[in-house]
Amino acid sequence: MPERDVYHQVVIRALQKDGWEITHDPLTLRLGDARLYVDLGAEKLIEATKQGRYIAVEIKSFTGASFFAELHTALGQFLSYHTALALLAPDRVLYLAVPLDTYEAYFTTAFVQTILDKATINLMVYSVLEEEVVLWRP
Numbered sequence: 713m714p715e716r717d718v719y720h721q722v723v724i725r726a727l728q729k730d731g732w733e734i735t736h737d738p739l740t741l742r743l744g745d746a747r748l749y750v751d752l753g754a755e756k757l758i759e760a761t762k763q764g765r766y767i768a769v770e771i772k773s774f775t776g777a778s779f780f781a782e783l784h785t786a787l788g789q790f791l792s793y794h795t796a797l798a799l800l801a802p803d804r805v806l807y808l809a810v811p812l813d814t815y816e817a818y819f820t821t822a823f824v825q826t827i828l829d830k831a832t833i834n835l836m837v838y839s840v841l842e843e844e845v846v847l848w849r850p
Contacts, residue, residue, distance in 0.1 A: 769806075787831060811837075
C-alpha cells in the first residue's frame with residue numbers, strides 16, 4: 713500500500729463539501745499481476761437522473777524541491793491509472809488533485825497548460841486552507 717499524500721485528508725474533506733461520497737480509499741485496480749492504487753474513488757448522485765457520477769482522484773501536494781520532477785512522476789502515475797480505468801471502470805473519470813498555490817504558480821503557465829491539454833489531464837484544484845474544491849478542469 714503506498715504512502716498517503718500530505719493533503720490526503722484535506723482532499724477528502726474538500727470532496728465531501730462538494731457533495732461527493734468517498735467510496736474507495738484507496739481505489740485498487742488489479743490487472744493480472746499488476747496492482748495499482750489510486751488515492752480515492754468517489755461518487756456523486758445526480759438528482760435529476762438518479763444516477764451516479766464516478767471519479768478517481770490522484771492527490772499530489774507538489775511540496776518537493778523540483779516541481780517538474782514531481783510533475784513527471786504525477787503524469788506517469790496518471791497515464792497508468794487512466795489506462796487501467798479505461799479497461800476496468802470506463803465510467804470513472806480520473807482527476808489529478810493539486811493545491812491552489814501550486815496551480816496558480818505552475819499549472820497556469822503556457823507550457824504546463826499545453827502538457828495538460830496534449831495528455832488530456834483532468835485537474836481538481838483544492839484550497840488547503842479552506843479545504844474546498846476551487847476548480848474542476850476537464
